[in-house]
Amino acid sequence: MSDVDLKRRRPTINDVADRAGVAIGTVSRYLNGGEIRKSNRRQIEEAIEALGFTRNAAAASMKSAKTGIIGFLVPTFDEFHASLLNHLAPLFRSTGHTMLTYSHEEDPRLFEDAMAFFVSQRVDALIAAGIPKADELLAGCVESGIPAVIYNNDVRGLFLDRVFVDNAKVVTRAINHLIEVGHTKIAICSGREEESTGAERREGYEAALTANEIFLRQDYIVSGDWSVESGYSAAQTLMSLKDPPTAVFAANYQMTVGILEWMREHSMRTPQDLALVSFDDVDLFRLYDEGITAIAQPVSQIAQAIASYAVSRIENTDLPNIRSRTLQCDIILRGSSGRSVRNREG
Amino acid sequence: MSDVDLKRRRPTINDVADRAGVAIGTVSRYLNGGEIRKSNRRQIEEAIEALGFTRNAAAASMKSAKTGIIGFLVPTFDEFHASLLNHLAPLFRSTGHTMLTYSHEEDPRLFEDAMAFFVSQRVDALIAAGIPKADELLAGCVESGIPAVIYNNDVRGLFLDRVFVDNAKVVTRAINHLIEVGHTKIAICSGREEESTGAERREGYEAALTANEIFLRQDYIVSGDWSVESGYSAAQTLMSLKDPPTAVFAANYQMTVGILEWMREHSMRTPQDLALVSFDDVDLFRLYDEGITAIAQPVSQIAQAIASYAVSRIENTDLPNIRSRTLQCDIILRGSSGRSVRNREG
């Protein structure tokens, strides 16, 4: 049968058993780390080596419930997720799990595809950022009994573990800092308000102004959509006002990049022409000019919380309560929020 | 049996068939898009909905050879890979494939784990950056008949499709640019020379100097390991020379960040104090000061080449020849390589 040559049928546990002169049960036990007579062990190892056998995970996972796979639904491979994934991978690895990613680009249809895919793969757990409309989709996963952990955006009313950061609180602190330095004309370039991160960051902004009895000017509140472009046009909008702000808080990294681009094109510098504080901290902010003051998410802690929730649910399928963890962010003070020359209120 | 409630046994095609009052073969045909009598179709859809059935991919892939999965062995989620993955995902999606990532952190053991995992999952194809020692590992995958595409670093002697960029050529052009602007004391912070990208980028550097009859000073050649730290110490080393360079080429993004950090700490600016050209282009380089001249890899084209090689091999398992594609990079001229005041050779 040259058929074997052509089709390259992969060797199975049967082939290994044949060649080693033992039963398939023995080979299986060998593969799963059971006790094997020394001579047989050698035979089996020889056979596996010679045949180039590798266990078919699909077949294996049909009997044993666990696949060892944890599926991560990545919105997009941005800096935050890149960092999060880099932290998460070793954590899952150390508990014997394999993390696989599937990117959905925040498209609900792709999110659904991703979910369906992971469910069909019978992953042991799912990690996802809550996105608008995710609730219905995640509900199905909850019903099917697959443990899931969500982060970033809340999804109400589902039996899921959650890991968040205290967006509102840290933003309030950041705005307070701008106020202390002398700013009163403080604008915000906010993210999508349908997402709880977007809403919370804006709430934090408003809370700070209110607490300091600074009037909430609607023209200082510009809604972005997290994108670089929306940051760029927010800067444009704000700086075209008759009474432009002296400081702006941008609710994420990308929008800050957009703002910086606009400023560069208009030869404006920070903090002299506009003070700046950004959510998320990246290389750029450390190196840019005198530095961009930024809110750093505790990525390592976030990763740890996610991993521990996921793994504990896998190992103990009937933990009765939802767990929820809200972590604190740090503010990294840099030049962009420094005292500026001409920003004292007249 | 409350057993069902507790264990939450997932509904199978059998349960669906029972409830719909048809045979499992019919349900299977429905699932795979076959012709079904209208009344039955309705019954089946009702049953699937009511039961919350989802096909078990593992079971399915036991009979049909294809899994529809393409495995990507990611070294680390850095900016280049983030971008590459973002480009690749939709391409594979459009051909009906699912791209999954597994990160190996350039650790040969993890690389091996990743390979074994994907092979055991019977992925349809594998994408990997060549890493040193990858050859032995990838050899196994070639033997087992899984098509693979490698990029970035070459791995000689294996039947694999390859996608590269012309590292040497573009670096030569970049160095020529520095020479044209008046530099002769040009240093390099090179990457790992065991990797072909590292070696080629250095070769490009040397070729430019040689062609311009500039003596190759060994003290201007500092070996880094691609990391931020190695860039930082390279800057330190170079600028401590009695006769320091006036320009430096850094072989990747991270090392440039390290160099910039060192320069910032020592209040040096670019290009006045040190001209700079970097491999890889990122937000930072566009926004930094007067900008950092950078070599931009054609990520979109790289993704397209990878996807087309992978998909064509999956669809036609016996393409006789290895395909190889070498793409050209662009040089984005910015301020950091501008004519500097005090860099004319004395």
Added chain:
DNA sequence: TTGTAAGCGTTATCAT
């Protein structure tokens, strides 16, 4: 310790 055999949830091949 080992062999035997019964599944696991699909797909595919038959008749019908």
Added chain:
DNA sequence: ATGATAACGCTTACAA
């Protein structure tokens, strides 16, 4: 178009 049934490659009792 549908139903019955034999694989697919493995794990896991159970018997030996």
